[in-house]
Amino acid sequence: MLEIDEHRGIVRVEPLANMGQISRSLISRGWTLPVVPELDSLTVGGLIMGFGVETSSHKYGLFQHICEAFEIVTAEGKLLKCTPSENPDLFYQIPWSHGTLGFLVAAELKIIPVKKYVRLHYRPVYTLDSMVSVFEHTSRDTKNNDFVEGLVYGCDRAVIMVGNFVDAVGPGSLNAIGRWYKPWFYKHVQTYLERREPGVEYVPVRDYYHRHTRGYFWAMEEIIPFGNHPIFRALLGWAVPPRIELLKYTETQTTQRLREKFHVIQDMLMPIRHLKQSIEYFDAHFRLYPLWLSPMAIKDNGGQRGFVHPFRTEDGLVDEMYVDIGAYGTPGKKGFDNAVALPLLGKFVIEHQGYQALYARTFMSREGFRMMFDHAGYDLLRERLPYCRQAFDEVYDKVSSKGRGSPVEMRRMEKAG
Numbered sequence: 001m002l003e004i005d006e007h008r009g010i011v012r013v014e015p016l017a018n019m020g021q022i023s024r025s026l027i028s029r030g031w032t033l034p035v036v037p038e039l040d041s042l043t044v045g046g047l048i049m050g051f052g053v054e055t056s057s058h059k060y061g062l063f064q065h066i067c068e069a070f071e072i073v074t075a076e077g078k079l080l081k082c083t084p085s086e087n088p089d090l091f092y093q094i095p096w097s098h099g100t101l102g103f104l105v106a107a108e109l110k111i112i113p114v115k116k117y118v119r120l121h122y123r124p125v126y127t128l129d130s131m132v133s134v135f136e137h138t139s140r141d142t143k144n145n146d147f148v149e150g151l152v153y154g155c156d157r158a159v160i161m162v163g164n165f166v167d168a169v170g171p172g173s174l175n176a177i178g179r180w181y182k183p184w185f186y187k188h189v190q191t192y193l194e195r196r197e198p199g200v201e202y203v204p205v206r207d208y209y210h211r212h213t214r215g216y217f218w219a220m221e222e223i224i225p226f227g228n229h230p231i232f233r234a235l236l237g238w239a240v241p242p243r244i245e246l247l248k249y250t251e252t253q254t255t256q257r258l259r260e261k262f263h264v265i266q267d268m269l270m271p272i273r274h275l276k277q278s279i280e281y282f283d284a285h286f287r288l289y290p291l292w293l294s295p296m297a298i299k300d301n302g303g304q305r306g307f308v309h310p311f312r313t314e315d316g317l318v319d320e321m322y323v324d325i326g327a328y329g330t331p332g333k334k335g336f337d338n339a340v341a342l343p344l345l346g347k348f349v350i351e352h353q354g355y356q357a358l359y360a361r362t363f364m365s366r367e368g369f370r371m372m373f374d375h376a377g378y379d380l381l382r383e384r385l386p387y388c389r390q391a392f393d394e395v396y397d398k399v400s401s402k403g404r405g406s407p408v409e410m411r412r413m414e415k416a417g
């Protein structure tokens with residue numbers, strides 16, 4: 001269900017509406033969400049209760065920042081509308097709460113006019129310093145750059161992309177990257193690195209929004225190593241990507257154990273000023289490439305409460321600009337083990353005022369988790385809302401490996417100390 005109010009510039013949706021459905025429906029009517037998280041299957045409910053980001057987030061913030069209103073049903077069965085002026089404490093505390101304050105039943109999201117294409121400029125870089133400075137400079141230039149993305153192929157090489165909405169195809173080629181026979185996007189981007197020269201393409205806007213869907217960024221290559229081959233594409237390209245639920249259903253105990261030990265899926269939201277240290281950290285402790293870079297503003301909202309806040313310097317200055325560093329795959333570092341690497345990573349993120357996306361596995365202690373995410377407003381609300389504490393677990397107990405107590409992981413963590 002989707003109702004557009006063009007006059008107010010908002011769309012009202014139910015929480016199970018997903019990004020594929022919304023982008024299809026809005027774009028055909030000349031509109032788009034300002035932030036369209038990549039994968040078709042991500043839902044409005046999940047993106048609000050968890051988190052969502054896209055390469056336009058340097059301008060518009062996280063998915064939660066394009067929300068104008070929530071309707072939730074609380075543990076006592078009350079329907080509450082929450083906006084910045086009506087139940088504001090709840091409005092700012094719902095994002096990241098993972099359904100532990102109530103059930104979301106509807107949301108109002110901002111919409112903006114859309115254009116037909118994204119003009120995409122690819123710029124290869126060959127040192128860590130140029131990678132960091134080009135990425136930071138383009139991310140902070142929110143007036144001139146509608147989209148900014150980096151794909152890092154090694155500690156000293158990356159392709160930084162800048163996109164802008166345009167109405168027509170200009171000099172450069174048209175590339176409908178979403179077609180079933182097209183190469184995975186990250187493979188296509190890599191060709192600019194090999195050619196050692198920048199380039200421009202015009203990508204139909206919906207193809208741009210969902211450019212990583214077919215390859216699940218690069219995760220699909222581990223699942224179907226021959227998935228980019230023309231013969232596979234000709235015969236079965238239409239069937240990709242398979243549903244994550246199906247992959248989990250077909251997993252055996254052994255592959256689950258191997259995945260838990262060696263496989264990494266993590267998104268770290270780091271202050272952009274710590275981008276260089278973060279890439280160096282990943283190189284030293286994971287050696288896992290490609291890495292995904294998506295700039296994102298964590299909005300201050302006049303210092304409102306909520307789980308996440310922008311970076312504050314010792315002088316009290318606020319810097320909203322962050323970067324999502326996405327690491328997906330099997331690290332190349334010798335002797336790598338999640339039970340050792342992930343607690344250290346949590347420590348690194350806390351020390352640098354960053355946040356970890358909660359869909360990923362976290363081995364943080366409850367104290368560490370509370371250090372990373374501000375629980376002040378959340379604790380007050382859980383006290384105040386009738387039956388909330390009896391009905392819903394805390395976020396930590398819902399999302400963390402310790403809270404969930406995966407027996408395999410717990411044993412290995414105990415052994416690893």
Ligand SMILES: Cc1cc2nc3c(=O)[nH]c(=O)nc-3n(C[C@H](O)[C@H](O)[C@H](O)COP(=O)(O)OP(=O)(O)OC[C@H]3O[C@@H](n4cnc5c(N)ncnc54)[C@H](O)[C@@H]3O)c2cc1C
Pocket residue numbers: 015037038039041042043044045046047048049050051052053054098099100102103104105216244357358359
């Ligand atoms: C394979 C994979 C790829 C990803 N890719 C991206 C990406 O490209 N861009 C990006 O921004 N993020 C990405 N993410 C992160 C993703 O955005 C978050 O994990 C998001 O929370 C998932 O949304 P979902 O619709 O799958 O929600 P779910 O995982 O189903 O739900 C997330 C949480 O929200 C709660 N919840 C959901 N709906 C409601 C509701 N109506 N009321 C109360 N609670 C609710 C659930 O109980 C759960 O705790 C990815 C995650 C995975 C696993």
